Amino acid sequence: MMTYCDPRSAYTSSIMSVQEQIKRITAPDIRARKGGEPIVSLTAYHAHTARLVDKYCDAILVGDSLGMVMHGLETTVPVTLEMMILQGHAVMRGSSRALVVVDMPFGSYEASKEQAFMNAARVMKETGCGAIKVEGGRRLAETIAFLTERGVPVMGHVGLTPQAINTIGSFRAQGREEKDWGPIEDDAKSVADAGAFSLVIEAVAEPLARRITEQVPIPTIGIGASAACDGQILVLEDMLGLSPRVPKFVRRYGDIGPGIEAAVQGYADDVRKRAFPGPDEVYGMKKK
Numbered sequence: 001m002m003t004y005c006d007p008r009s010a011y012t013s014s015i016m017s018v019q020e021q022i023k024r025i026t027a028p029d030i031r032a033r034k035g036g037e038p039i040v041s042l043t044a045y046h047a048h049t050a051r052l053v054d055k056y057c058d059a060i061l062v063g064d065s066l067g068m069v070m071h072g073l074e075t076t077v078p079v080t081l082e083m084m085i086l087q088g089h090a091v092m093r094g095s096s097r098a099l100v101v102v103d104m105p106f107g108s109y110e111a112s113k114e115q116a117f118m119n120a121a122r123v124m125k126e127t128g129c130g131a132i133k134v135e136g137g138r139r140l141a142e143t144i145a146f147l148t149e150r151g152v153p154v155m156g157h158v159g160l161t162p163q164a165i166n167t168i169g170s171f172r173a174q175g176r177e178e179k180d181w182g183p184i185e186d187d188a189k190s191v192a193d194a195g196a197f198s199l200v201i202e203a204v205a206e207p208l209a210r211r212i213t214e215q216v217p218i219p220t221i222g223i224g225a226s227a228a229c230d231g232q233i234l235v236l237e238d239m240l241g242l243s244p245r246v247p248k249f250v251r252r253y254g255d256i257g258p259g260i261e262a263a264v265q266g267y268a269d270d271v272r273k274r275a276f277p278g279p280d281e282v283y284g285m286k287k288k
């Protein structure tokens, strides 16, 4: 007897089984957390650190800070799209739960909304990440709307925007005088109105960060912007005590630098004394 299989039900069940497999937190999940339980995020650039932070974080940012942290650059300006894609892919491989957001590097999205879409689409296709981040406010509103309307979830970034270092002159905190609040507030509102699902606020005075958080309908994620924000982010290496210099807003939750140095010193001493490798760390001949 021939059995008839309704193609629509086959389609529906295959969609459902795909959905059941998707366990990652999504950009809309983060968007829905406005005003709720604080959003936990950290940066990661490697598969092994991504694996460690994935369990505890709602979002992992593959930040362009990798240029300074991994590559020892003075600023994030020289970071390329290829660097972001390589590390974004590694972080996706190392994680399975958190939303992975990849930073768009300087020069990859500012020229036009079309340039931004082409490069953001490349990042999403080649890494499999769930969202991208761009730095800037009002001037990017049109671009953010263009991206979100075309399937690219966008995290905004206002306040201190390190990619603008050559025009702002230094990495100092923003909005410490009330007269400077207007443009930063306008930036935050424009990014939210344009359709971003969340907003990083970096190095901004506490009262201004609180005010922006109250005003925008999307979650704010603070870095040096106080506990008034809807969530927090730190650069992993900074909070682990691996970065030689850190901004005032970093709390060190670890001090792994000396532990690494002690391990390397122990290894070097053992090699020099021919104490490593020892009998347990060599291959003998197969027994006949």
Ligand code: KIV
Binding pocket: 043, 061, 062, 063, 064, 065, 066, 103, 200, 202, 223, 233, 234, 235
């Ligand atoms: O690049 C980065 O790590 C960032 C965070 C500091 C928010 O943009």
